[in-house]
Structure formats: C-alpha cells, structure tokens
Amino acid sequence: MLKFSLLGVGRIGKMHAQNIAINPNCELEYVYDVNNPAAEKIAKEIDCKIAKSPEEAISSSNVDVVYIATATPTHIDYILQAANAGKAIFCEKPIDLDIKKVEACKKELEKYNVPVHIGFNRRFDPSHKSAKEAKDSGEIGKLEKIIITSRDPSPPGIDYLKDSGGMYRDMTIHDFDLMHYILGNDPIEKVFATGSILFDEDCKEINDMDTAMIVMRSRSGVLCHINNSRRAVYGYDQRVEIFGSKGMVISDNQTPSSLQKFTNKITKAQEPIHYFFIERYKEAYKIQLQVFIDNILNNKPTAVNFDDGRNALIVANGALESYQSGKFIKINY
C-alpha cells in the first residue's frame, strides 16, 4: 500500500486524486494546492490530510510517493525536493519548458536513486497500446510510417496560453512522446514543423499558432507526421495510424456510446467523440497509475522516465527551430 502526497488539485490533479482514492494499492495521505479551498474540497471528498506547504507534503515520513500536478514552473523544484526526501516521483508533463533547467535537473537527479515517472498518459490508452504492440510483434511487418492526428476540442484561452510554452512544447509534446513510444529504439533524426494562426485571437496576441503540421524522419528512415489543432468542433480528435510492410493499424476515435442514427439525410451517424482528455483518456490515467504503482512496488524501472520527458522537449524545441527557420532540423538528444 503506497501512500501519496498530491501537489496540485486543478482539473487534472482532481482526477488524479479520485484515481488514487479508488485504487486499492495506494492511499492519498496529503493534498496541497496554492488555492487552499480547492485542496480542502478534495481533502473532504477523499478524506485525506491537507498539507500546509509543499514541503510538508513532500517530506512527511509517512509518504512514499510525491505526485506533482502543479503549474509547470514548479515541477523541477518539487522533483528535486522529493528526490532529496527519497520519495518516488510522478510528475505531470512537461518537466519544464527550459531544456537547460531540465538538463540541470537530470544531472542533479543522478545523485539520488529515486524512481521518476513523467505523466505521458497516452501511452497507456488501450487502443494506442494495442497499436504499438501490433507493431512490436511484427504483425504489420517493418515499420514505415506513423501518422498522429491530435486536436483539442477548443482553445484554452489566453491565461493558459501565455505560460504554455507554445503549441509544440505544450500540446504537440504529447504527440512527440507518442512517436518516441511507437518508434522504440529508433530515434527521431530530423524534424520539420510549420503552423498557422487561423482562428484564435489569443494565439495571435501571443504570437503562438492554433494549427500545426510536423514531419519527422527517424534514424532508420521511418516517416512521421503529426497534425494539431486547438479546435475541433466534433470533440477531442485522437488518432494514431501505424503503417508497415505487412499492414496497418489505426487507433481510432471513441464515442461515449455506440449509437448510430439513420434519417433521410444521414446514415450510421455516431455521436461527437469524447469531449476532452479527462473523458477520452479516463482508462489510460487509471492504467498509468496502476503501472506506476506496480513498478514502484516491484522495484522495476518506471514506464515513462525522466529522459522520455527530456527527449520530447528536445524534439519540441527542434520543431520550434524548424518553424522559425523553415529548415529540416537535426535532433541532438
């Protein structure tokens, strides 16, 4: 039975709290949030303690795991505090927006022998995972192409965007990680990225983009495409296509129900797909937690490690450089 301190109970932190609460292999000991009423609300629902400070939550001798779901700029600080306290660490993506800080953190972490898991939840989605496994098993032959479509239902607003690090480091970073996951030990060699501001005034104001397309080539020559949008009226569009010499697998979108409608205008019409990540990746988040716990309890390496977080950021930075230069940028991990 692992005991958790959870830092941050915003939208995603709240979901983590509930998943921890219903998982029979762990217990939520502390919650902490700068917004104290939010922490109080969760503490009441889950019946756990409220830490007066992050330090209290992190260093309590009663706690095995520090679960970091706070704002990105705080991540590294909490990671290092937790490492110093000898706790296992689960940290939401991204580690940080600044690769230098990430490198420094990496170096610092080498002093400690603590497990670190970075929260790239999509790897744990049963459909994406089955697609990856079909590729690994040789079922589709030699890998040739990966295509990821990843569109949010609606733009997040200026408050979120201004500190987000921009499309590639905030949103596409999930897709870069998924590419790494599928590619396995065949790293991305080059990245080309472009983008447009087509609809979102907030993006325009901060000189970000709302629509993006990326092409990558792996060391072995596998071609990879990602396309992103900050808005898709039909829901949270999450598709992965893996193409090889003997076939193809597609992890398709999912609708809340399996209803189909037929009228004089349409046939086989399904509902809009799941609205957003909380709904779409509900199972993935639960499975991720279980895998994390299993690995900690069995002294096995975490499923998504610090380097995975670092590598995704490096490719995101490469994409940004490509966007600015118009060139096919070499990735140096």
Place this chain on the structure above:
Amino acid sequence: MLKFSLLGVGRIGKMHAQNIAINPNCELEYVYDVNNPAAEKIAKEIDCKIAKSPEEAISSSNVDVVYIATATPTHIDYILQAANAGKAIFCEKPIDLDIKKVEACKKELEKYNVPVHIGFNRRFDPSHKSAKEAKDSGEIGKLEKIIITSRDPSPPGIDYLKDSGGMYRDMTIHDFDLMHYILGNDPIEKVFATGSILFDEDCKEINDMDTAMIVMRSRSGVLCHINNSRRAVYGYDQRVEIFGSKGMVISDNQTPSSLQKFTNKITKAQEPIHYFFIERYKEAYKIQLQVFIDNILNNKPTAVNFDDGRNALIVANGALESYQSGKFIKINY
C-alpha cells in the same frame, strides 16, 4: 452471341434493355411493350426492332432468348409460348401469384427441354454472394441463423399494390428466395408470419400490410428471420446476416459514396444508402445477365430455375396462411 427479344420495357425492363445492349455476348433483337411509345423509345436508344406482338418477338427464328419483364399475369403465357418456340427463357419474378397455375406451367414445361431462369437478382449481388460463399466454405462453421432485413424506400402506390399479390408474394418473395439460396439443400420446414398496417393508407384500403416479420425453421433446425417495410426514409435497406458456430458474416448496406461527415452534432455520418433496387443491385443485374448467358452458351443449368421461383411462392403462400391463422405453418414443397 445470343439474340434477345425483350418483352416489357417498364422500369425494370428498360434497365434490362440497357444491360443487354452493353453486354458483349448478346444483342437485343426485338423489344415489345403494350405501351408502344415506350418500346419505340427504347428501340431508338438501343437500335433494335420493335415487335408488333409478343408472338412476333417470341417466335422470330432470329431470336435465341425470350426475356420476360412484363406484368406478372402474362408471365406464364409467354413462358409457354417461348418454350414451345424452343427459346431460352429469362423471366422476372414472380412466375405467377397463383400456385396452381405455376404447377400447371411446371408440368407443361416438362414437355420442352428449354432453359428457364427466374430473375431473383439478389443472389448475384457480390456482397450477398460473398456471404453465402463464406457459409458454404465452412468459414463460419455450422449454419445456425439467417436474418434478412429488407425495406423499400417508399410504398409503391395503390395501382401497383392492388395487383401485387400482397406483401409476402410481391416483396418478401425475394427474401424467401434468398433464404433458399443461403440454406442450399436444407429446405424451410415451417413458417410463421405476421404484419401490420402502420402508415400506408393504400395498404389499408386493399387489406394488405406495410410492415412484416417472418420467422422460419429449416429442416435441420436453422432459424431464419425476415423483416420488411414498405418505407425506410434512409433508403433501400438490404442486409443479410448469416450466423454460425464459428462466426458471422454480414452483407451490409451500401452508400453511393464513401463520404463521412463530422460536425458538433454527428461523427462518421454517411449518406443515405442507395435509393432503390436499380441503384443498389446495378451490379447484380449485370452479373445475373452474364451468368444467364454463360449458362445458356455452355449448356449448363440456369442459376435460378423454375423450381426456385415455385418454391419461393410456396413459402410466401405459407406465410400468408400463417398470417391469417396465427399458426406455425408446415411447408410442403
């Protein structure tokens, strides 16, 4: 090169004329229709002769095949004339609405050694045929159930209905034949049928039904279901499901294009399915003609013979008896 006389150029006859015209193995020599202007129009389009009488069309020494697409009450007369003239015969379904006349015709036909094909076009639909072949090949194991959904897009109107012989003999007869086709040499042993008048005033007026459901059991115990409607707003609904010990095959509906639409209300919405039989079974009609020609030219038995037409009518009559008596009726072929 077979030479055809075509009797009847109504909706279905016109389509047959065009199929004959583009088939490289046959030629349309004569057309005949009680509605002479219709015959003239086709004759001009196809560049063929107009027979002044059915007799001329049937007995012309230049003609190999008599293709009967006239009103049902004329079928038997033309079949026997054609048989007497030694012609190969293609006759649209149903042979006749009166089983006694059909039996008499059958007996009479025994005097002649002419090939007769009854136009149950659905057997030649590539999807239905693949489903049947999957069953025959053992791919789905031992046959257990067959379910046919068969719905017209809109009711035909009182003029058609009053001489149609009623739902079972006019519309369901196609489905009875398809059941026979799929069952192969396992005949239908019992039939139960019911129906309702739910929307069509014309049906009500002539005491017919617009909606029907039928259940049958074959000699070996296979259970069969047919459901019919005279109206489906989304198009001509034609589905066949064959279920066995090792799996299932479904011959699904078909849309004119493969377009899918996604909005904030719907996803993966396709178009309405094909409007009616001319569009839906376009390929089936062409293939049927080719198979008919191949069989004639190679002295092989026709693919759908007189007994197939007779047997479908016998089951239709059983259905009607069941509808009237509320009993599970034994079929005596």
Place this chain on the structure above:
Amino acid sequence: MLKFSLLGVGRIGKMHAQNIAINPNCELEYVYDVNNPAAEKIAKEIDCKIAKSPEEAISSSNVDVVYIATATPTHIDYILQAANAGKAIFCEKPIDLDIKKVEACKKELEKYNVPVHIGFNRRFDPSHKSAKEAKDSGEIGKLEKIIITSRDPSPPGIDYLKDSGGMYRDMTIHDFDLMHYILGNDPIEKVFATGSILFDEDCKEINDMDTAMIVMRSRSGVLCHINNSRRAVYGYDQRVEIFGSKGMVISDNQTPSSLQKFTNKITKAQEPIHYFFIERYKEAYKIQLQVFIDNILNNKPTAVNFDDGRNALIVANGALESYQSGKFIKINY
C-alpha cells in the same frame, strides 16, 4: 448515505459489492452468502461485516437496503422478509420462475410500502438508453419495429441450465424487458416463439434450446423481433435496432478498444466485442445503482419496478406456450 446488506456474492454479487463500495452515496454494511468463504473474501476486500444468516443481514436496524443477488428460488422469500423489515429492495432478475408465486408476492407486497427495484441492467446502458430516448423524443417518428439481437458468448453448462427456467425465462427475459422499456405504454399483445438445439448437448439433455427466435406484435401494431443464441464466438452480441417513420437508431456492439487492423486479407477489422455482461454492461450496472440510490433518497418510484419483473415473466411464459403450441399467443398481463 444508504447502508446496504448484500445477499449473494457469486459472479454478479461480487460485481455489485464492488460497485457499492466505490459509490460515494452508499456503504456496504453486510454481506451474506451460503458459501461462507466467498462472503469472507468479499468482506475482507470491501471491509464490511459478514452476516451469519440472511435474516441478520435483512433485519439489522443499521441497514437501509437489501440487495438480493442469490439464487432465483430464494428471491421471493428475501423480498418479503425485507419488505416486512421495511427495507428498500434491489432484486436481481428474474423475481421467480413461477408466475403464481410472483403474483402471490405482488399481493403480499401491497401490504408494505417499500420500494422494489428489479435488476434489469440493460435499461441503463448509455447506448440502449440513447436509442430509447431518440424514440421517445420523436426523432425517428412513429415507432414501427424493434429488433433485438442478444447472444451469449458461450453456453453456461448443465448445472446452471437445469435450474434456469429455460431460454425464454432465463435469457430472453432481459430482451422482453428491454422491449417493454422501449415500447413504453404500448404493451405486447401477442408473441410467437420458436427455438432449436443446434450445438449444446446440455440443452439437449434438459430439453431446453440453445437458439431462439421470437416475434411479437404490440397493441398499436409495432412488430418486435428477438433472436438469441447461447454461443457467439466473437463475444457477447448485444444489439438493439429501433425503426420508425422518420428514421432508425441502432445501439451497436462495443469493442474493448478502438483498434482497426488492415492486412492483405482484411481491412477495418476490430477486436472481438466485449466478452460478457460484466464487461459489456459495466457502466450500466454502475448507473443502475446510482439511479436506484437517487430514487430511494428522493422518495421517487424505482426505475424498474416489481411489475416490470412480473410482466417480463408473463411474456416469457407466453413465448414458452407458443413454442409448445406453434401458435401466436395472446399476452394477458
């Protein structure tokens, strides 16, 4: 916060125990099972008390709800004990296999004013429910047909079958209830049923059937079809098709993931559908529990009441009578 006593922790009872445990609006106070080790195991997992007898579980003053998931023959006894103790009652289907006992129980229950919910879980499936709602909203116009396909993945074995009451009262009873649910206040007027023994030696031994087809007509003329099998190699086949004057809705099957495979043999191939009811109706069982709790807490009528259980049994009995007589049987509720 409602306190529950759960009687019976077999396969379905165990699932109920877990759902009760994670529902924030209720608590599992007691479990009871004739198989004491099973009860102990659950009690340990959930951290609740073990009742030494059903009486203890039912009459404890600390308990608000008696949840009956024991063998069918015990249902009525426990219902009446619980009613006598003034408890709210949740009882798994069927109430009993003997309509006379059900009628007696109904009469007896009139003395008490306790809420009774019969566990027809399928009504709470989001897809089936959306289909029903589309019908109720008038979206598909006037109702004309309902078609339910309901096939188990594999036969249950002789031990289960011999006390099951036969296909119609054990398995089809779910589908009869679903028909009632969709039809609303348009009762079934007549039922025709047939069946076959096609593969299951156990069914043969006890003179039951493994494959069934049923046709019903409602008072307003709506035609209804159910087809059942005790085995479907591709999983637990659960489809509902509702057809009306303005369109159709289909509640289709569901696969564990949204993966599609493409090879040189197949395209768009999905996985087998959910294996059985625990997986397929996972959400439905949780929602059913929540709806039950909400109704109890708000003094509202239960969503599936005693009469719903009784009516489904009456139609099942009609089906059996039809199977034996080969006649279209009138239903007298």
Place this chain on the structure above:
Amino acid sequence: MLKFSLLGVGRIGKMHAQNIAINPNCELEYVYDVNNPAAEKIAKEIDCKIAKSPEEAISSSNVDVVYIATATPTHIDYILQAANAGKAIFCEKPIDLDIKKVEACKKELEKYNVPVHIGFNRRFDPSHKSAKEAKDSGEIGKLEKIIITSRDPSPPGIDYLKDSGGMYRDMTIHDFDLMHYILGNDPIEKVFATGSILFDEDCKEINDMDTAMIVMRSRSGVLCHINNSRRAVYGYDQRVEIFGSKGMVISDNQTPSSLQKFTNKITKAQEPIHYFFIERYKEAYKIQLQVFIDNILNNKPTAVNFDDGRNALIVANGALESYQSGKFIKINY
C-alpha cells in the same frame, strides 16, 4: 456525337477505349499504338479503325477529339499537333516532366483556341467531389487543413520507374492536383517534402524514394499534408480529409463489397480495398469523360485545364527542391 482518336492503348488507354465505346455521346474512330498488335486487339473489340501513324489519327477530318494516353515524352508533341489540327484535346497526366517544355507548350498553345483537358481523374471521384463540395458550400466552415493519404498497392518496377520523373512528379502529382482542386483559388505558397527508401530495391537503384511525406501551406494559411507509399498490402489507399472551423469531411476508402466478417479473432472485418486505380476510380474515369464531352459540346471551359497540369508540376518540382535542400520552398506559379 464526338468522334475520338485514341493514342495509346496500354493499361489506361484500354480503359479509356472501353469508356469511349459505351458512352452514348461519343464514338471511337481511330486507335493508334506503337505496339500495333495492341491497337489491333482494341480495334477489333471496339470495332474502330487503326491509324497507321499518330499523324493520321490526329489530323483525320473525321475526328473531333484527340485523346492522348501514350508515354509521357510524346504528350507535348501530340498536343501541339492536335492543336494545330484544331482538335479538342484530352491528355493524360503529366503533361511532361520538364517544366521548360511545358511552359513552351503553353505559349505555343496560345496561338490556337482549342480546349485542353488534363486527365486528373481523381477530381471526378464522387466521394472526393462530395468532400470538395461540402467545403465549398461552407458546410465545414472556414478551411483549415487538408490531409491526403495516397498509397499504391505495389511498386511499378524499374522499367516504369526509370522514366517516371520520380515519386513527386509521377505519383504525388495527382495529390498536388487534388490539393489545388480543394484549395480552389487559394494557391500553395510553400512546400516541404521528404522521403525514404524503405523497401524497394528498384527505387534505390535509380535514387528515387518509395515512401514520402509532404507538408504545404497555402497563401491563406491552410495546412496541407500528403503521404505516399509505393506499397500498401491492403490495396490502393486513397483518403482525403478536409478539416474546417465547423467540421470535417473524410472521403474514405472503398471495398469491392460490403461484407463484414466476425470470428473469435476479429469483428466487422471488411475485404481489402480496391486493388488499384482502374477499379477504384472506375466511376471517376467515366464521369471525367462525360464532363469532358459536355464541356466540349457546350463550348464551356474544360474542367481540368493546361494550367492545372502545369501548376501540379510546379509544386512537384518545389517538393523535389525541398527534398534536396531540406528547406521550406516557396512556390512561384
């Protein structure tokens, strides 16, 4: 009634010959092919004359249309001969591999007032066309992204490849044209292209690629992606996705039949999609011919004109430059 001379009766020319033969608005007067037996075979089947030289076919006073389906290097010569003879021209894609020759031809053509149609058949596919129309009608709002997947079933072999002009000018050129078609009057501003040799030894030998990915941005900021392969084991993969502010349309792949298979391994498995362009774009080729004829007979501009052919080549050249330089290349039409 337009009279045609057809130059070239290879695979695609033969199909054109058949389409011309069955179209009621035109007649095949002459065929010509350097491979005389091939011409003789077609002439016999279709019952038309064999020209002894291209000149005879082109200049015959009896002929209205010159239909060019010969090897690419001959196109421009025949176009100009036909223009000089005052004939309407249908020319298969590409016009030529050398943009300088194309520009010279364009200039020369200005002297003549003859209609020229370039054979980009995909524009006439009913599904692709419906997708384009949904975009034009505003149904999906403001256009934001276009994604084209275009994969051949198997590589064409070294003989074809060595004169093909390479992936972009031979294969992707169809997709570039489709992009222009969908974009309408919003030209492509920049193109990035990459590629790999992953499986085809022939491609390797001639320094071409077998797998490609392209990203483009239009003047208005629309992002476009194309991905190509010379091999897809499941058939000729042809998908178009158009994404906008109010929704998305997808023109999906098509299978020969609508059969679905269900076993203990797979569900809803369809057949491999159409094998190649002759099958997949069968309707498109017929419609293209009809549209061409209608435009000629009604003195309307051709649906795909010389500039469409030229513009697709210009983008293909830009793609090649990008592939070689690793840069985002500006398109100068």
